[in-house]
Amino acid sequence: MLKDRSTEERILDAAKKVFISKGMAGARMQDIADEAGINKALLHYYFRSKDKLFEVIFLETISRFVPRINEIMNAQLSWKEKLEAFASEYIEKIIANPFLPLFVMNEMHKQPEEFLKKMWGGDRPRLEKFIMQIQQAIEAKEIRPIHPAQLIMNVMALCIFPFIGKPLLQMAAGINDKEFFNLMEERKKLVPEFIIQALIF
Numbered sequence: 001m002l003k004d005r006s007t008e009e010r011i012l013d014a015a016k017k018v019f020i021s022k023g024m025a026g027a028r029m030q031d032i033a034d035e036a037g038i039n040k041a042l043l044h045y046y047f048r049s050k051d052k053l054f055e056v057i058f059l060e061t062i063s064r065f066v067p068r069i070n071e072i073m074n075a076q077l078s079w080k081e082k083l084e085a086f087a088s089e090y091i092e093k094i095i096a097n098p099f100l101p102l103f104v105m106n107e108m109h110k111q112p113e114e115f116l117k118k119m120w121g122g123d124r125p126r127l128e129k130f131i132m133q134i135q136q137a138i139e140a141k142e143i144r145p146i147h148p149a150q151l152i153m154n155v156m157a158l159c160i161f162p163f164i165g166k167p168l169l170q171m172a173a174g175i176n177d178k179e180f181f182n183l184m185e186e187r188k189k190l191v192p193e194f195i196i197q198a199l200i201f
Contacts, residue, residue, distance in 0.1 A: 011036045011046055012060075015053050019099045024054060054103065059118065061097050065089075070126045079133040080196055083155065087195075088188040090159045095184055101163050127152065143199040151195070158191045 014036035018027045029050055033043040047053040072085045094100060107115045131148040138145050162169060162184060170180055 008046055012057060016057055024099050024103055065093050073127055073130045079137055082130055083195055084192040087159055087191040091184055091188050094163050098163055101160050155195060
């Protein structure tokens with residue numbers, strides 16, 4: 001029996017929908033089979049387990065993300081423009097794949113080195129040019145002194161945490177999924193604005 005590419009793509013599309021709606025923990029292989037319009041046996045023929053299926057989706061998603069980040073960080077842009085583009089791209093990717101942050105956190109704690117090699121493949125985020133721009137801006141007294149690693153952590157935390165804390169945030173603020181994702185769209189501009197204002201004297 002030969003695997004059919006269109007069936008595999010249909011399974012991956014279905015799995016992505018189920019992971020988005022139910023999360024990694026709540027998704028079942030039967031849910032994915034139902035969404036794809038196939039029986040569970042056929043699903044298992046293509047993908048042995050839910051974890052394997054998720055890994056394929058994750059690697060496919062991240063393989064497009066890292067090159068895009070490198071493109072931004074090495075472009076002829078100011079450090080402000082890079083912050084704006086990075087935050088927008090990062091949040092947009094998580095909006096499209098809200099199950100990713102928790103998956104990354106869990107896998108990072110299990111086997112960090114192996115997971116990072118798998119995640120980055122033959123590439124990795126190239127931040128050297130951006131870091132140099134930040135250091136030059138500090139030396140020119142354009143911005144407050146800050147370790148570039150602290151700046152990167154601040155940006156990532158502001159982008160990622162709302163998705164990790166989504167159930168708590170929704171309960172505390174009394175907002176539904178649509179309202180939550182509208183707020184996340186707003187954060188594409190709010191996060192870099194907040195960071196830039198904190199840096200400028």
